[in-house]
Amino acid sequence: MSREKKSDVRPAKLESGLDVQAVYGPEDVERTGGWDSIGKPGEYPFTRGIHPLMYRKRPFTMRQYSGFGTARETNERFRWLIANGQTGLNVAFDLPTQIGLDSDAPMAEAEVGRVGMVVDSLLDMEEAFEGIDLERITASLTINGSAVVLMAMYFAMARKRGHDLSTLRGTAQNDILKEYVARGTWVFPVEPSIRLVGDTIEFCAQHLPKYSPVSVCGYHIRESGALPHEEMAYGFLIARAYMDHVISRGLAVDEFASRLSFNFDIHGNFLEQIAKFRAGRRMWARCVKEEYGAKDPRSTVLRMIAGGGGGGLAIEQPELNIVRTAYYALASALSGTQTMALCSYDEAYTIPTEKAARITLRTMQIVIEETGICDTVDPLGGSWAVETLTNEMENKIREAMAEVEHWGGIVQAISEGHLQAHVSRRAHEREKAIRSGEIRKVGVNCYRIEEEEPAVELHPWRPEEVDRARQRLAGLRNERNGARVRQTLDRVRTAASSGENVMPAVMDAVEAYATVGEVMGALKAELGTFSEPVRF
Amino acid sequence: MTTRVLVGKLGLDGHDVGAKVVCRSLMERGFEVIYTGLRRSPEQIAATALEEDVDVVGVSILSGAHVPLLEKLARALNDAGLRDKLWLVGGVIPKGDRETLRELGFSGIFPAGSSPDAVAAFIRENAP
Numbered sequence: 305m306s307r308e309k310k311s312d313v314r315p316a317k318l319e320s321g322l323d324v325q326a327v328y329g330p331e332d333v334e335r336t337g338g339w340d341s342i343g344k345p346g347e348y349p350f351t352r353g354i355h356p357l358m359y360r361k362r363p364f365t366m367r368q369y370s371g372f373g374t375a376r377e378t379n380e381r382f383r384w385l386i387a388n389g390q391t392g393l394n395v396a397f398d399l400p401t402q403i404g405l406d407s408d409a410p411m412a413e414a415e416v417g418r419v420g421m422v423v424d425s426l427l428d429m430e431e432a433f434e435g436i437d438l439e440r441i442t443a444s445l446t447i448n449g450s451a452v453v454l455m456a457m458y459f460a461m462a463r464k465r466g467h468d469l470s471t472l473r474g475t476a477q478n479d480i481l482k483e484y485v486a487r488g489t490w491v492f493p494v495e496p497s498i499r500l501v502g503d504t505i506e507f508c509a510q511h512l513p514k515y516s517p518v519s520v521c522g523y524h525i526r527e528s529g530a531l532p533h534e535e536m537a538y539g540f541l542i543a544r545a546y547m548d549h550v551i552s553r554g555l556a557v558d559e560f561a562s563r564l565s566f567n568f569d570i571h572g573n574f575l576e577q578i579a580k581f582r583a584g585r586r587m588w589a590r591c592v593k594e595e596y597g598a599k600d601p602r603s604t605v606l607r608m609i610a611g612g613g614g615g616g617l618a619i620e621q622p623e624l625n626i627v628r629t630a631y632y633a634l635a636s637a638l639s640g641t642q643t644m645a646l647c648s649y650d651e652a653y654t655i656p657t658e659k660a661a662r663i664t665l666r667t668m669q670i671v672i673e674e675t676g677i678c679d680t681v682d683p684l685g686g687s688w689a690v691e692t693l694t695n696e697m698e699n700k701i702r703e704a705m706a707e708v709e710h711w712g713g714i715v716q717a718i719s720e721g722h723l724q725a726h727v728s729r730r731a732h733e734r735e736k737a738i739r740s741g742e743i744r745k746v747g748v749n750c751y752r753i754e755e756e757e758p759a760v761e762l763h764p765w766r767p768e769e770v771d772r773a774r775q776r777l778a779g780l781r782n783e784r785n786g787a788r789v790r791q792t793l794d795r796v797r798t799a800a801s802s803g804e805n806v807m808p809a810v811m812d813a814v815e816a817y818a819t820v821g822e823v824m825g826a827l828k829a830e831l832g833t834f835s836e837p838v839r840f
Numbered sequence: 841m842t843t844r845v846l847v848g849k850l851g852l853d854g855h856d857v858g859a860k861v862v863c864r865s866l867m868e869r870g871f872e873v874i875y876t877g878l879r880r881s882p883e884q885i886a887a888t889a890l891e892e893d894v895d896v897v898g899v900s901i902l903s904g905a906h907v908p909l910l911e912k913l914a915r916a917l918n919d920a921g922l923r924d925k926l927w928l929v930g931g932v933i934p935k936g937d938r939e940t941l942r943e944l945g946f947s948g949i950f951p952a953g954s955s956p957d958a959v960a961a962f963i964r965e966n967a968p
Binding site for chain 1 (some may be wrong): 878
């Protein structure tokens with residue numbers, strides 16, 4: 305007989321609103337939905353992971369986000385990361401490239417090469433990947449607003465190097481809907497943007513069957529304030545919006561669904577994140593099979609990159625971020641992610657220095673090489689706590705999806721700014737909860753120390769490199785075949801206005817060395833630009 | 841009279857979580873807030889500040905482009921006759937750049953991690 309009174313027990317809640325019990329037993333799993341949905345690893349509905357042997361066969365891919373300055377500087381960092389054991393690339397582009405401006409555009413002036421590498425033309429894409437084996441090291445392009453152009457450049461670069469596009473692997477982020485809610489690199493209005501995502505999915509289904517044209521990001525919406533169950537819910541609804549669009553164009557779900565992938569966040573309560581992924585995996589499998597009628601089991605599999613966790617890191621006592629990211633790496637691995645990327649401890653201040661980037665890479669390598677957790681598939685499976693929370697999380701995700709339906713569905717909620725307002729309200733609540741100490745952050749609202757503002761080494765931004773990019777662009781504008789560029793840009797406009805798939809025309813244009821700004825300009829002339837709804 | 845605060849996103853940076861949290865916190869404390877939305881040029885921010893007759897101009901930049909962008913914004917605000925308003929900046933602002941920004945006229949500098957309370961207190965104390 306226990307002598308503790310209920311009032312002695314410290315209350316504990318998850319961010320998603322679920323109550324945490326002090327003790328879980330088999331009856332809790334029964335009460336919340338039972339054991340039936342757990343199944344085996346590699347079998348529908350994939351609660352325990354999408355492969356029968358998971359990391360025992362191949363550990364997660366390590367894919368740190370990197371890119372800065374010019375293609376030449378970025379290429380050096382890529383090679384350095386690969387030499388240090390990184391197994392994939394995750395390319396950061398600068399803001400002008402991300403919103404489709406050339407480095408000589410007036411609005412671009414101050415921002416060239418700051419938060420990622422500058423790409424003006426195919427020349428830069430070629431230089432960025434020089435000497436990198438595209439078959440051994442796959443690249444993920446973090447590009448959204450201008451994704452059609454940068455994807456076309458990547459494909460054109462691979463083709464020039466003699467690769468057969470039908471076997472080319474890789475991923476583009478290309479999730480424009482989340483850009484309206486978080487991250488902010490939108491260009492075109494919502495509907496034409498969905499159509500362009502559809503163009504890439506269709507083009508890849510026809511010509512690049514191994515390439516993943518979209519990585520749907522709950523990640524950034526979570527980073528902007530959404531709660532863990534909302535992150536999954538909004539990600540799924542966005543993925544469904546793309547699927548509905550592509551199906552309305554006549555593609556069958558099994559022609560493209562297996563190439564969709566996801567990007568999710570890992571900071572927050574440890575078990576809550578793991579439950580979130582296990583619940584999410586089986587919800588997605590059921591959605592694609594039962595609601596979309598997929599016959600191919602590969603279509604129903606939720607493949608993901610998990611990690612990051614920037615929202616959980618702090619400016620205060622920055623070395624503590626190394627410890628935090630180690631836990632995030634552990635949670636990501638225990639969640640069964642296919643790919644991992646982590647924020648570096650200095651990332652709140654700067655592009656990660658080599659030292660910080662290496663520590664982050666080594667953190668993932670320690671999980672693989674030293675902890676032993678990659679030896680057993682889903683080692684937490686069957687835990688009463690984890691299975692109960694997984695069942696409960698499924699309901700929370702479903703509730704959050706239903707709420708969006710109340711706002712008129714995901715596309716309307718985004719077009720009108722409802723989702724943006726909701727997410728920023730969440731960020732404000734979180735900020736207040738951290739200030740009040742309700743959410744505990746070590747070094748921030750407890751265990752603070754008097755510290756000089758931490759001296760973090762800053763990654764240098766080299767204006768001379770930026771000048772070099774601009775000179776190269778000026779040279780290119782003189783040297784290329786201007787008539788061919790104009791012709792191909794006209795074709796882009798015609799394709800955009802007629803509703804045909806723009807990708808073949810964009811491929812021709814980038815192969816003629818039309819610039820990012822020129823191709824995007826042609827598309828903007830036909831598709832218009834987004835005007836942001838400001839709502840509180 | 842209520843203090844009117846413009847919160848603007850200057851440049852191409854799309855990270856607006858902090859700017860929006862500051863907006864909400866200031867509104868909660870009784871300030872009138874005008875939020876510009878993303879991707880504003882220095883000239884657009886100055887024009888909005890003039891049009892809305894604000895007492896405070898605060899901008900958020902996390903892309904690292906704050907020095908060149910704020911040089912231009914300072915010029916645009918001076919040209920618009922808004923030198924007497926309180927100018928603030930928040931975002932990823934390394935220590936080494938702060939003196940330059942103060943010299944430009946940005947008297948309130950709030951590096952990432954600053955609390956909205958500090959922003960509100962600074963405005964109360966210093967707004968014209």
